[in-house]
Amino acid sequence: MALVVQKYGGSSVSDVDAMRRVARRIVATREAGNTVVVVVSAMGDTTDELLDQAAALTTDAPAREMDILLSAGERISVALLAMAVSELGVPARAYTGAQAGVLTDSKYGKASIVGVLPERVARSIQTGSVAIVAGFQGINEVEDTTTLGRGGSDTTAVALAAALNADVCEIYTDVDGLFTADPRIVPTAKRIESLSSEETLELAAHGAKILHLRAVEYARRFGVPLHVRSSFSDKTGTWIYDGRREGAFVPSVVAAQLDDVVAADTDSSPSAASPAAPQSADEARGAAPAAPASPSDPAGLDEGPSASVVDTAHRNAIAARAQARPRPSAKEDHVEAPVISGIAHDRSQDKITLVGVPDVPGAAARIFAIVAGTDANIDMIVQDVSAEGTGLTNISFTCPDGDSAAAREALEAAREELGFRSLHFNPDIGILSLVGAGMRSNPGVSARLFGSLSEAGVNIHMISTSEIRISVVVDDAVLDEAVRAVHSAFGLDAQAAEAVVYGGTGR
Numbered sequence: 084m085a086l087v088v089q090k091y092g093g094s095s096v097s098d099v100d101a102m103r104r105v106a107r108r109i110v111a112t113r114e115a116g117n118t119v120v121v122v123v124s125a126m127g128d129t130t131d132e133l134l135d136q137a138a139a140l141t142t143d144a145p146a147r148e149m150d151i152l153l154s155a156g157e158r159i160s161v162a163l164l165a166m167a168v169s170e171l172g173v174p175a176r177a178y179t180g181a182q183a184g185v186l187t188d189s190k191y192g193k194a195s196i197v198g199v200l201p202e203r204v205a206r207s208i209q210t211g212s213v214a215i216v217a218g219f220q221g222i223n224e225v226e227d228t229t230t231l232g233r234g235g236s237d238t239t240a241v242a243l244a245a246a247l248n249a250d251v252c253e254i255y256t257d258v259d260g261l262f263t264a265d266p267r268i269v270p271t272a273k274r275i276e277s278l279s280s281e282e283t284l285e286l287a288a289h290g291a292k293i294l295h296l297r298a299v300e301y302a303r304r305f306g307v308p309l310h311v312r313s314s315f316s317d318k319t320g321t322w323i324y325d326g327r328r329e330g331a332f333v334p335s336v337v338a339a340q341l342d343d344v345v346a347a348d349t350d351s352s353p354s355a356a357s358p359a360a361p362q363s364a365d366e367a368r369g370a371a372p373a374a375p376a377s378p379s380d381p382a383g384l385d386e387g388p389s390a391s392v393v394d395t396a397h398r399n400a401i402a403a404r405a406q407a408r409p410r411p412s413a414k415e416d417h418v419e420a421p422v423i424s425g426i427a428h429d430r431s432q433d434k435i436t437l438v439g440v441p442d443v444p445g446a447a448a449r450i451f452a453i454v455a456g457t458d459a460n461i462d463m464i465v466q467d468v469s470a471e472g473t474g475l476t477n478i479s480f481t482c483p484d485g486d487s488a489a490a491r492e493a494l495e496a497a498r499e500e501l502g503f504r505s506l507h508f509n510p511d512i513g514i515l516s517l518v519g520a521g522m523r524s525n526p527g528v529s530a531r532l533f534g535s536l537s538e539a540g541v542n543i544h545m546i547s548t549s550e551i552r553i554s555v556v557v558d559d560a561v562l563d564e565a566v567r568a569v570h571s572a573f574g575l576d577a578q579a580a581e582a583v584v585y586g587g588t589g590r
Contacts, residue, residue: 095314130153
């Protein structure tokens with residue numbers, strides 16, 4: 084028996100029919116012999132609608148009250164989904180973040196998890212019920228409701244998986260895994276079969292919206308295997324592994340076996356499964372083979388996945404985890420592995436430039452101490468060479484658009500102290516990030532990146548690099564074109580469209 088944590092995003096539970104589909108998947112997982120804990124986001128656009136209602140009443144809503152308001156969306160979801168699961172004959176209990184033992188600090192609106200004490204969840208699953216937990220929320224030291232920020236349900240799911248020592252955490256969304264670029268911009272983007280947590284962190288940090296950054300960090304820290312997949316299909320998604328942690332690496336052969344299992348379940352021909360595939364864990368146990376889908380529902384979407392498909396997928400994941408040993412990243416195992424794993428883009432950043440900053444020791448330290456005092460997160464920083472004879476330089480940085488106003492106000496208030504001449508603000512920027520562990524041993528990546536942007540007529544404002552990433556700031560108006568140009572330049576285009584966006588925004 085496996086302990087499986089499943090997270091469903093807002094588009095996966097957008098309406099009553101979607102709730103029923105998710106409920107059937109949950110029941111199939113349980114009937115396959117697994118213990119199931121579910122984390123759910125608010126339905127569809129509920130959070131945005133609540134924000135709109137608050138904005139209609141006030142321009143300065145108290146952060147504490149906003150957290151109480153925004154946590155309501157997930158409460159609705161867990162209650163309805165528990166009812167849907169119970170209607171299928173499986174006992175289910177709904178829990179708020181506080182009831183599930185998700186403890187946070189007191190940064191309302193973007194709280195961080197400081198601990199998880201899932202006593203009630205553990206008691207629930209011990210008695211045979213499915214525990215359904217509200218994502219995105221927790222409780223602080225003074226027993227106030229807090230929220231984790233947009234996308235925080237991913238973090239809730241991974242934190243619960245770590246606390247419960249789950250065998251796998253499945254992140255269900257509205258696309259079939261992670262792709263080499265956003266399929267809404269690049270229709271020929273390819274599905275990534277498996278990805279290191281290091282690469283996933285870079286993609287998540289620089290605009291890939293399928294996984295929340297803190298969720299990936301949490302999974303990496305505690306060795307939680309992640310499987311990102313669609314709740315609208317039975318296709319194998321993307322496995323996230325960490326080659327340096329025992330128990331977190333899922334070999335590519337497992338993904339291949341899961342593809343074979345899905346093919347066997349959705350194709351009426353028994354030969355759909357690969358006869359050359361190694362014996363899986365459930366085959367060794369003598370588990371029943373996958374049952375074929377009905378002719379009237381070849382994709383199996385109306386009735387949800389069969390228990391045999393779910394059982395095979397989970398057993399393969401658990402077997403792979405048990406057999407894993409510390410090893411180098413898979414990208415370093417194969418000389419012919421792709422140099423670039425994917426391209427992320429981000430439109431949520433603003434650019435601030437301080438012009439005429441005194442080029443003296445401590446100037447930058449003071450500037451960013453003031454910015455840090457506003458709780459603004461800084462992404463990229465560039466300081467120009469001091470102009471000859473002036474003793475002055477320019478410092479530019481990017482930060483989330485939600486943080487830029489407070490940062491600008493604080494810097495303007497300290498202009499006399501800092502001694503800069505003027506502050507320039509540019510909200511119309513986009514950031515393109517090229518990510519791949521193969522960059523370590525492949526020269527010429529930068530030349531190809533900049534060459535492709537030049538050929539597309541895209542001007543670069545800022546550049547930032549890490550060992551496995553190159554990011555550039557460009558005008559927002561040409562960001563989509565830049566992504567497509569770079570995607571083609573690195574040979575990432577598929578022969579035909581692979582990605583299907585089933586609905587929503589990918590969360």
